[in-house]
Amino acid sequence: MKFYDCLTAPSPRRVRMFLAEKGIEIETVQIDLRNKEQLSEAFLAINPRGTVPALALDDGTVLCDGASIMRYLEEIYPEPPMLGATAVEKALVAEWTARVEFEGFMATAEAFRNSSKAFKDAALTGPVAHAQIPELAERGRKRVADCFAVLDERLQKSAFLAGDNFTAADIAAFVFVEFSAWIKLVPEDSQTALKAWRDAVAARPSAAV
Amino acid sequence: MKFYDCLTAPSPRRVRMFLAEKGIEIETVQIDLRNKEQLSEAFLAINPRGTVPALALDDGTVLCDGASIMRYLEEIYPEPPMLGATAVEKALVAEWTARVEFEGFMATAEAFRNSSKAFKDAALTGPVAHAQIPELAERGRKRVADCFAVLDERLQKSAFLAGDNFTAADIAAFVFVEFSAWIKLVPEDSQTALKAWRDAVAARPSAAV
Numbered sequence: 209m210k211f212y213d214c215l216t217a218p219s220p221r222r223v224r225m226f227l228a229e230k231g232i233e234i235e236t237v238q239i240d241l242r243n244k245e246q247l248s249e250a251f252l253a254i255n256p257r258g259t260v261p262a263l264a265l266d267d268g269t270v271l272c273d274g275a276s277i278m279r280y281l282e283e284i285y286p287e288p289p290m291l292g293a294t295a296v297e298k299a300l301v302a303e304w305t306a307r308v309e310f311e312g313f314m315a316t317a318e319a320f321r322n323s324s325k326a327f328k329d330a331a332l333t334g335p336v337a338h339a340q341i342p343e344l345a346e347r348g349r350k351r352v353a354d355c356f357a358v359l360d361e362r363l364q365k366s367a368f369l370a371g372d373n374f375t376a377a378d379i380a381a382f383v384f385v386e387f388s389a390w391i392k393l394v395p396e397d398s399q400t401a402l403k404a405w406r407d408a409v410a411a412r413p414s415a416a417v
Numbered sequence: 418m419k420f421y422d423c424l425t426a427p428s429p430r431r432v433r434m435f436l437a438e439k440g441i442e443i444e445t446v447q448i449d450l451r452n453k454e455q456l457s458e459a460f461l462a463i464n465p466r467g468t469v470p471a472l473a474l475d476d477g478t479v480l481c482d483g484a485s486i487m488r489y490l491e492e493i494y495p496e497p498p499m500l501g502a503t504a505v506e507k508a509l510v511a512e513w514t515a516r517v518e519f520e521g522f523m524a525t526a527e528a529f530r531n532s533s534k535a536f537k538d539a540a541l542t543g544p545v546a547h548a549q550i551p552e553l554a555e556r557g558r559k560r561v562a563d564c565f566a567v568l569d570e571r572l573q574k575s576a577f578l579a580g581d582n583f584t585a586a587d588i589a590a591f592v593f594v595e596f597s598a599w600i601k602l603v604p605e606d607s608q609t610a611l612k613a614w615r616d617a618v619a620a621r622p623s624a625a626v
Contacts, residue, residue, distance in 0.1 A: 257516075269505060276512030283504035295492035296478055303485030307466075336563060341552045354545060 211236045211277075212254065212262040214246075218313070218387040219274055220261040225379045226278050228414035230285050234263075247335055258335040278376055290376045300370035304362075304377035308369075312355035312384040319348030319391050352393045355384070360399035368405070374412075382409040420445045421463065421471040423455075427522070427596040428483055429470040434588045435487050437623035439494050443472075456544055467544040487585055499585045509579035513571075513586035517578075521564035521593040528557030528600050561602050564593070569604065569611035577614070583621075591618040 211227075211234045213220045227234065239245045239260050246258050255262040255272045263271040263280065271277045282291045292298030321327040322345035331338040359381055362369060369377040385395065385406055395402045409415055420436075420443045422429045436443065448454045448469050455467050464471040464481045472480040472489065480486045491500045501507030530536040531554035540547040568590055571578060578586040594615055597603065604611045618624060 265505070267505070269509075271508055271512055273512045273515045275515040276508040279511040280504055280508035283507055295489055296474070296476070298492055299480055299485040299489035300478075302488040303480055303482045306482045306484040332560075336560075338556060339552075341550060341556070343548075343550045344553065347547060347550070351541075351545075 209234050209266060210264040212239050212251075212260050212264070213237065214239050214241045214260045217241050217260060218383050219259070221386075222274050222376075222379050222383050223261045223263075223277050224417045225383070225414040226281065226290055226376055228417045229290055229374075229379075229412075230281065230288065232281065232285055252335065256335075259333050289373075290379075292370060292375060293373070297370050297373065297375070301375045301377045304369040305380045307358070308355070308377065308380040308384050311351060311358065313380065313387065315348040315351035315355060316384060316388045316391060316393070317348070318344045319346075319352065319393075320387075322348070323391075349391065349393060352388050352391070356388075356393075356395050356399055356402060359385075359405075360395065360402035363401035363405045374409075378405075378409060379414075382406065382415065418443050418475060419473040421448050421460075421469050421473070422446065423448050423450045423469045426450050426469060427592050428468070430595075431483050431585075431588050431592050432470045432472075432486050433626045434592070434623040435490065435499055435585055437626045438499055438583075438588075438621075439490065439497065441490065441494055461544065465544075468542050498582075499588075501579060501584060502582070506579050506582065506584070510584045510586045513578040514589045516567070517564070517586065517589040517593050520560060520567065522589065522596065524557040524560035524564060525593060525597045525600060525602075526557075527553045528555075528561065528602075529596075531557070532600075558600065558602060561597050561600070565597075565602075565604050565608060565611060568594075568614075569608035572610035572614045583618075587614075587618060588623075591615065591624065 213224065213236050215238060239251060241260070245251060246260060252258055254264065255270055257272045259272060261274055261277055263277045265271065271280060278291065282289070292301040321331045322340045322342060327340065329337045329339055331340045368374050369381055388394065395406065422433065422445050424447060448460060450469070454460060455469060461467055463473065464479055466481045468481060470483055470486055472486045474480065480489060487500065501510040530540045531549045531551060536549065538546045538548055540549045577583050578590055594604065604615065
């Protein structure tokens, strides 16, 4: 297997943390997003989507999405389970991952990519040009704050998002919170459960990779 | 278990098709989205997200997202597998589901909800008001066309999205294609693989539920 990564980007960071939690080491290639290497002819021949993370399997299949990469790794390296152990936990990992992606991560990405000069005509990932939409940047910032509140409420009642165990849903949420700092949004002082959880996740060795 | 559904909406339709493919019958409650019943006090007490589908489990847990509901049902009713049988197939189901949701379904939803008068200040699902953004409607239409091309290319090489078997990724894509007709976007005549696949899926009994 070969893992296509970018140390400066949030989406591949989720996979790096997932690998570290499982103690898996894979040959890794860095793709330089700052110089648009993901849109180079060489990389598009590997992943026509023009995105990282990607994982090339030994049978020639290339997985081009964090969701598929984490599912594959969970199947072949089941311990420790990062996508849930019981039926309910598996469901809650799926639920919180989906919520964090849609209500959180995407909101931060919209705020960031629709306001930063570096992303002019690149408001969405991939090879197709899309103009920035300033209202989407503004809406994104509001939604990030709403998502922080949702996470704080959940974490007041539960040690981790899917219950008692640290899972890929927590990785998704942690990377979302860290990504939001890029647009200078951080949890409120009053969101004590979210902040305590964030500090605990930040102390895990996987957060340093 | 109790399933909260809405016969006129695309997201719960994915769960209905999933249930039908597995031959599962569950007590079902219709939530009238056209009259905003999903935002009623009674329904928000069940699902504070204010969205359908939702699935109330017998232990009191309420699953509030199609992803979590389908994952739970796959665990407790594994046959026939709808989220993949092998590690690679499971990964490809996750991959194509994620792609269809982000590149397709969300694009149609953005085009629809940001242009229809009925969704003024309801450009996103849930209880928080969000103003419509006309540029997002326009961008959505372009992205739907791009997603049709991606699906057609895949289906030229593969009977179904994740390989030889009909899976939840095909359900996601079929419901996306049907949803796109609401905004008068349909596959091009030249997209023969996509059209043949669509017609084959439409002929399955699960497409009628």
